[in-house]
Amino acid sequence: MKKLIYLDNAATTKTAPEVVEAMLPYFTENYGNPSSVYEFASVSKKAVTDARETIASVLGAKTNEIYFTAGGSEADNWALKATYEAYKSKGNHIITTKIEHHAILHTCEYLEKQRGARVTYLDVDENGVVKLEELEKAITPETILISVMFANNEIGTIQPIKEIGMIAKEHDILFHTDAVQAFGQVPINVEEYHIDMLSSSGHKINGPKGIGFLYIRKGVKSRSFIHGGAQERKRRAGTENVPGIVGYGCAAKRAVETMEKRTAKEIEMRDYLIKRITTEVPYTRLNGDPVKRLPNNINISFQFIEGESLLIMLDMDGICASSGSACTSGSLDPSHVLLAIGLPHEIAHGSLRLTISEETTKEDADYVVERIKKIVEHLRSMSPLYEDFMKKSEK
Amino acid sequence: MYSDKVMDHFQNPRNVGEIENPSGVGTVGNAKCGDIMRIYLDIDDNQVIRDCKFKTFGCGAAVATSSMATELVKGKTIQEAMEVTNKAVMDALDGLPPVKVHCSLLAEEAIHAALWNYAETHNIRIEGLTKPKSDIHEGEDEEEEEY
Numbered sequence: 001m002k003k004l005i006y007l008d009n010a011a012t013t014k015t016a017p018e019v020v021e022a023m024l025p026y027f028t029e030n031y032g033n034p035s036s037v038y039e040f041a042s043v044s045k046k047a048v049t050d051a052r053e054t055i056a057s058v059l060g061a062k063t064n065e066i067y068f069t070a071g072g073s074e075a076d077n078w079a080l081k082a083t084y085e086a087y088k089s090k091g092n093h094i095i096t097t098k099i100e101h102h103a104i105l106h107t108c109e110y111l112e113k114q115r116g117a118r119v120t121y122l123d124v125d126e127n128g129v130v131k132l133e134e135l136e137k138a139i140t141p142e143t144i145l146i147s148v149m150f151a152n153n154e155i156g157t158i159q160p161i162k163e164i165g166m167i168a169k170e171h172d173i174l175f176h177t178d179a180v181q182a183f184g185q186v187p188i189n190v191e192e193y194h195i196d197m198l199s200s201s202g203h204k205i206n207g208p209k210g211i212g213f214l215y216i217r218k219g220v221k222s223r224s225f226i227h228g229g230a231q232e233r234k235r236r237a238g239t240e241n242v243p244g245i246v247g248y249g250c251a252a253k254r255a256v257e258t259m260e261k262r263t264a265k266e267i268e269m270r271d272y273l274i275k276r277i278t279t280e281v282p283y284t285r286l287n288g289d290p291v292k293r294l295p296n297n298i299n300i301s302f303q304f305i306e307g308e309s310l311l312i313m314l315d316m317d318g319i320c321a322s323s324g325s326a327c328t329s330g331s332l333d334p335s336h337v338l339l340a341i342g343l344p345h346e347i348a349h350g351s352l353r354l355t356i357s358e359e360t361t362k363e364d365a366d367y368v369v370e371r372i373k374k375i376v377e378h379l380r381s382m383s384p385l386y387e388d389f390m391k392k393s394e395k
Numbered sequence: 396m397y398s399d400k401v402m403d404h405f406q407n408p409r410n411v412g413e414i415e416n417p418s419g420v421g422t423v424g425n426a427k428c429g430d431i432m433r434i435y436l437d438i439d440d441n442q443v444i445r446d447c448k449f450k451t452f453g454c455g456a457a458v459a460t461s462s463m464a465t466e467l468v469k470g471k472t473i474q475e476a477m478e479v480t481n482k483a484v485m486d487a488l489d490g491l492p493p494v495k496v497h498c499s500l501l502a503e504e505a506i507h508a509a510l511w512n513y514a515e516t517h518n519i520r521i522e523g524l525t526k527p528k529s530d531i532h533e534g535e536d537e538e539e540e541e542y
Contacts, residue, residue, distance in 0.1 A: 305452065334429065345427040384432070384450040385431060386452075387450055
């Protein structure tokens with residue numbers, strides 16, 4: 001079989017074998033519906049309760065503040081839409097950032113266009129960090145919600161969540177954070193960080209796809225978003241995805257238990273890759289904050305070349321990666337995140353994101369660097385932008 | 396997502412490079428949208444395209460369409476080259492995904508831009524050739540909104 005080097009762990013991760021093992025009995029043996037009264041179903045019910053307890057304890061939350069969803073996007077939609085509906089009599093203003101995931105940005109656009117919301121999209125600095133003074137300035141008496149992602153999915157920048165939580169608390173505004181990339185990667189405590197709502201997704205931390213949760217602090221009035229049965233304390237109807245929930249609980253436990261050791265290893269490998277690529281390939285830049293950064297994220301722009309070409313050539317060498325180029329986004333514009341940190345379009349088109357895992361070896365890293373060097377050189381030799389640049393610098 | 400022919404022309408692009416003192420050279424597209432093509436033509440006294448080279452900044456389809464376009468015009472007269480449309484380029488590549496059709500338009504436009512430059516610098520008129528647009532994305536429809 002062709003060698004596969006998977007460096008797209010921000011897209012999704014391999015489901016850990018122990019997670020699959022924990023899930024399996026809930027398909028074929030303990031398949032009862034947790035809402036049923038008979039003894040057989042109580043096994044399923046207990047499994048859901050246990051997973052909820054695990055996740056709550058990881059976050060420093062109470063068990064009845066964790067609501068399972070079908071994933072991160074649903075949790076984001078729920079947090080924004082239901083909070084807006086519940087609090088719009090108090091005010092119609094939401095503050096978020098320009099670098100959020102589309103699950104937040106498109107939901108905000110919907111609320112603006114269809115529900116009369118006013119949304120402020122905060123700028124970020126050149127490393128992708130929210131400017132706290134601008135956040136304070138944006139607050140009005142109408143502001144009901146601040147939603148800032150914990151860590152960015154493209155450039156890996158970690159936001160000053162604690163400070164943002166403090167500002168929200170001081171102004172008595174609800175604070176939601178999309179922690180899809182951060183949960184299980186960095187320590188999070190909802191009390192310490194004054195987080196009122198938090199979205200997360202199972203498949204980013206070696207859990208299964210199709211499961212996520214929304215943490216809702218007790219007292220926040222966001223009501224049901226999916227109407228129907230009385231599951232999830234009447235706030236999220238639908239028969240529980242028991243195997244998914246079990247898998248997520250197992251994955252969360254695993255992620256937290258191994259966090260310190262795993263992320264130390266990843267940070268070392270991340271910085272090794274960043275250093276080699278940015279020093280051995282000319283005309284490159286690291287995107288995102290060099291320190292306040294997810295342990296597994298590398299995002300580098302290569303001048304004069306386009307990202308999709310780079311991805312296809314890496315794929316031919318068995319390397320899975322992603323890019324912020326327009327060609328991979330289905331539109332003519334490159335990544336909104338890269339534009340928000342001030343990159344010109346042509347540099348944003350030439351970006352490459354590598355998201356490593358604990359399984360990424362030094363041998364893999366060295367192979368990837370060698371391939372990148374060759375491919376970038378080849379694509380530059382075909383690039384009219386590089387030709388013009390070289391001719392100009394000869395003069 | 397790409398046909399074998401597209402992949403072949405992307406992996407082994409034909410006629411990459413520059414021509415010194417070309418008869419005509421044309422550059423189209425813009426870096427903002429992520430694709431730029433430059434085509435060099437070497438045209439003899441009988442108005443036959445002796446040689447054709449390209450350089451492209453862009454995705455796999457942009458490289459493949461440039462490569463195929465140079466193959467299709469090489470050895471042709473300039474009138475025959477005028478008949479190399481974006482559809483001809485696409486057909487020769489066994490098709491392109493819908494989102495990549497603009498790459499073939501860019502390739503057609505690049506040939507036309509190089510021919511226009513040749514016509515202007517040699518004071519001739521080429522039947523059916525109009526001044527190329529500087530940006531092929533001009534007038535493209537905005538994305539439809541989904542709600």
